[in-house]
Amino acid sequence: MTETQTTVLVAEDTRLAREQIDDEYITVLSVWRHTSSRPNWTQHEFYLALGRLGGHSGRKSSPPPGWLILWRGWEKLQLMVDGARAAKILYQRELEQNNKRCA
Numbered sequence: 254m255t256e257t258q259t260t261v262l263v264a265e266d267t268r269l270a271r272e273q274i275d276d277e278y279i280t281v282l283s284v285w286r287h288t289s290s291r292p293n294w295t296q297h298e299f300y301l302a303l304g305r306l307g308g309h310s311g312r313k314s315s316p317p318p319g320w321l322i323l324w325r326g327w328e329k330l331q332l333m334v335d336g337a338r339a340a341k342i343l344y345q346r347e348l349e350q351n352n353k354r355c356a
Contacts, residue, residue, distance in 0.1 A: 270299040281333050282306065306330060 270279050273296060283291035286302045294302075304318030305311050307326025318326075 266296040266300075268296050270294045270296045272296075274299060277334055277337070278330060281337050282330055285333065303327060303330065 271292065271294075276292065279292060279294055279299060280290045282299065282302050283289070283294060286305065291298075300318070300323070301309075301311070303326040304322050305326070306329050307318060307322040307324070309315065309318040309322045309326075
């Protein structure tokens with residue numbers, strides 16, 4: 254199977270992204286793309302957003318994102334998820350500290 258055939262297979266996929274991808278990644282990417290969480294994204298929608306994050310133009314006349322663009326998007330998404338995890342930990346610590354002060 255060539256890269257083009259693989260790209261087309263992924264692009265036509267209508268299965269939910271959460272069947273293959275952790276919810277945390279879907280949430281972070283969908284919030285980046287649409288400023289709201291979209292847990293029911295298809296794999297096609299996730300793929301296109303990942304391409305946009307990697308630098309794909311997203312124009313209808315452009316070919317679908319290739320593996321290099323997807324990899325760049327995945328690397329950026331990894332950093333974003335790491336940042337979201339760190340922010341969550343810091344937020345939980347602040348809540349705990351505030352609860353101790355109030356008690």
